[in-house]
Amino acid sequence: MTVETTVRAAAAAAREAGRTLAAAPPADRDRALAALAGRLRDPQVRRRLLDANRRDVEDAEREVAAGRMSEALVARLALTEAKLDGLADAVDTLAAMPDPLDRVDLRRELDEGLVLERATVPLGVLGVVFESRPDALVQIGALCLRSGNAVLLKGGREAARSNAALVDELRAALGQADLPPAAVVNLPDRAAFAALLDASDLVDLVVARGSSAFVAHVRASTKIPVVGHAAGICHVVLYDPCPPAMAARIVEDAKCSYPAACNAVETLLWTPGTQPALAAVIERLTSRGVRCRGCPKTRAVFAGLEAATDADWDAEYGDLVLSIRAVADLDEALAHVARHGSGHTEAIVTDDDAAAERFLRSVDAAGVFHNASTRFADGYRYGLGAEIGISTGKLHARGPVGIEGLLSRTWRLRGRGHVASDYGPGKRAFTHCDLPADGDERP
C-alpha cells in the first residue's frame, strides 16, 4: 500500500468515526474526556508515556551534543509527571465544559408550523500540524473530542514516539466511552502529512502551527482551507503623553519574554513628545541584549543605534532585534501599521484615551491593544480554554482559535408540508417571528 492509500483510508475511516462521535450524546464525549484524564493519571499509562518520551529525549540529546539541536527544544520535548498532571487537569476542565454541539443560536418561526433553527455542528475532519511539544497533542486532541471533530495529527519528528504513545491513549479513551477510536489518527511522518494535504475531499480544515514560513508553505501546498497565522509583524506605538516606565515595561515584555513568538513586537513607532519614553525603552532593551535599529530621525536623537533599512519595516525578526521609526502623528503611525503590519496584534502606549480609542477602532488586525503588551494575544490568556492555533485571516476565526473555531452551523427547518411557492406577492407572507434560542432563558 502506498502512503497515499493508507492516509486516505485513515481519513475516510476518521470521517465515518467523526460522524459517530458527533451524533453521540454529550455524556459520551464527557466520558471519553474523563477517561483520557484518568489515563493520563494512571501510573501504568504514565510509565509507557514517559518511557516513549525518554527515548525521544535521548535521541534529541545526542543531536544537542552534535550541535544540531538547541537545549530549549529538548526542554519543550520532555514530558514530566508535573506536565502530565497539568494535562490531566486541562482535560478535566474540557470534560466539565458544557457540550458545545447542537447549541441553537437562532430559532425563528417562518410561518405557522414552519420553524427554522440554526445549530452548531462539528466541522468534520481536521488535519493539525504542530510543533515539537507533545503536550500540544493532548490539548489539540481533547479540543477535537470536545467539539465532535475527527482529527489527524502530525507532530514534530523529534517527538515521534511520544506522539504515537499519546495518540494510543486518546484512542483508548474513546474506546472506553464506546466511541470509535478511528476518530483520532497519528500521522507518522512528512509523507503522510503531504498525502493528507492532497485529500481535499476528506478533510475540512487544516490547522497549521509553527513558523510563518511553514504556515505559508502549508497554505501553498493544499486546496483545503488552512487556519494559521500569516506572519507576526506586530507594532507598538508610543503616543504623547506616554509614561516612560510603562512604555519600557510593555516593550520589554513584548520583545524579550519570548522573541520567537508570533505576538512579539518587531517595530516601535514614536510620535513627537515621546522621546523620554523612547529613551527609557532603548535603555531597558539594550540592558536585555536587544539590538535596536533606527530610522534617520530616530538616530538623529539616539546616535548609537544601528541604521534601519526599508527591509526592516517588513521583517519578522523572531529574535532580540527591534526596528524603531519616528512618525509625525497618529495618522502616520496608522498608515505605517496598515502598510507593514500583518494583521496580528498592534498596541499603543499612551495616556491620551481619545487617541487610544481612535487607534483601537482604526487598526485592522486580529488584536488591537491599549497600554498592554502584544504578548497577551493568546487563547489561554484570553480565557478561551485550550487554543488550537491563531488566525490572522478575517474569515471564520480571527485571533486565537478555541472550540468556537472548530464548529460550523446547520439550518434545520421543520414544517407540515410547507412549500415555497405558496409565498410571495399576493400570496402568503412569512411571519419571521424570532423564538427563544438556547441560552436566551437567562433571568
Next chain:
Amino acid sequence: MTVETTVRAAAAAAREAGRTLAAAPPADRDRALAALAGRLRDPQVRRRLLDANRRDVEDAEREVAAGRMSEALVARLALTEAKLDGLADAVDTLAAMPDPLDRVDLRRELDEGLVLERATVPLGVLGVVFESRPDALVQIGALCLRSGNAVLLKGGREAARSNAALVDELRAALGQADLPPAAVVNLPDRAAFAALLDASDLVDLVVARGSSAFVAHVRASTKIPVVGHAAGICHVVLYDPCPPAMAARIVEDAKCSYPAACNAVETLLWTPGTQPALAAVIERLTSRGVRCRGCPKTRAVFAGLEAATDADWDAEYGDLVLSIRAVADLDEALAHVARHGSGHTEAIVTDDDAAAERFLRSVDAAGVFHNASTRFADGYRYGLGAEIGISTGKLHARGPVGIEGLLSRTWRLRGRGHVASDYGPGKRAFTHCDLPADGDERP
C-alpha cells in the same frame, strides 16, 4: 493604463474608502442608505435608470429574436417602476436596521484593569460577481454599505448599462452622506473581473453567484477566499409513513417552482412502504412535464420510467428531470445522501418524527428539512433580510449569507501597563471574569 493597473487602483481606493465608511458613525451609513432609497424613488433618477435599462433590454430582445437568448432572461433583466419600488423598500429596511458594526459579543476582565472585548468589524473589500438581474446589484451594494464594506461589483454583461447607472446611484448616495463614493466600484467586463481575482492583496472575499460550474471556475481562478455554492445536488427522502398528498406537493415545489435554482431537488429516495406516496409524486411530476428516471427497483414498480444510470446520482440537472432510487431503510438513504449530496439542502417527508429527527441530526448539509420543500433554503425566506449569496462551505458562513457573513471580529484589549510575563505558575493569575456584552441587557 492596462486593465490590471486600473482595477488595482480602483481596489486600493475602495480599500481606503471602505476604512472611512467603516469608521464613520452609524448615522452616516443610515443616511447613505436613506439617500439611496430616496434616489430610487426620484422621478429624474428613475428616468435615467429606466432609459439605461431599456437599451439593455432592446439589445437583449434582438438576441432573443436571433435565438441566442431566452425570454426568461429578458424578464429578469427588465427594471420596472414596481421593481424600483420594491428595491427602495428593501433599502429602507436596511436603513432602519440596527447598525451591525462594533457590536461587542464578548467582554471579559482578564485581570484588574485589563479588559478584553471582541467586536464586529467589516471584512474590508469584497468582489461580487452576480447574474443578470440588475436589482441584485442594489441589494448587494446596500448590504455592503450597511456592513461597512467596500465592494467591486461585476454583473451580467446583458445588464451593462443598467449596472453602470445603478452604481452611479450608489456612489451618489454615499456622496450625499459625506461618505467616499470610491467605496463602490462597477467592474465593466470580464477582463476587469479577472484582474480583480488576481488582486489577492487588496480583496478580502469574493462572493460568486451563478451556476455551480461558474462558481467552481471562480474558485479555481483566485487565491482570494470565495463564498459560493459548490453544487446543488439536493435530495428528498420519502420515509414511511409518508402522506402521498404532502409528498406530491413538496416534491412538485422542490422540482418545478424553479428547476434551475441550486435549492431545487435532483434525486428522490424512497423507503419500503412509501410506494403510494411515490406514485402520487410521479403522477404529479409527470403532469408538470418532469422526466423521471428510476433505478431498477423503482422501474420494477413503475415500468414506464426511463432508466437511471450511475451518472444520474451525481447530476445537477437544473431542469425538469428527477432521478428516483429505492433504498432499503433510513441508513441507506443517509449513506446515499452522504455520498452524493453536495451539502446544500436535504429534506425528508414522513410522519415518523423520530426518524425525521435522526435525519435532521445525521445529515451534514447547510440545510436539513423535515416536511418542507428544499426551496425554502434562501436568505429572504429565512428572514435574513437581503442575501448576498449562498455558501455550501462549512467555514465562516454556511447556507444563505446575509450581513453576518460580511463581518469579521477584532479583539480589543485595554490595560494600564499590563505585561504578560507577570502571569503564570507562581505569579499573578487571570481572573477571566465575563462582563455583560452588547445585547445582554435584555430583561
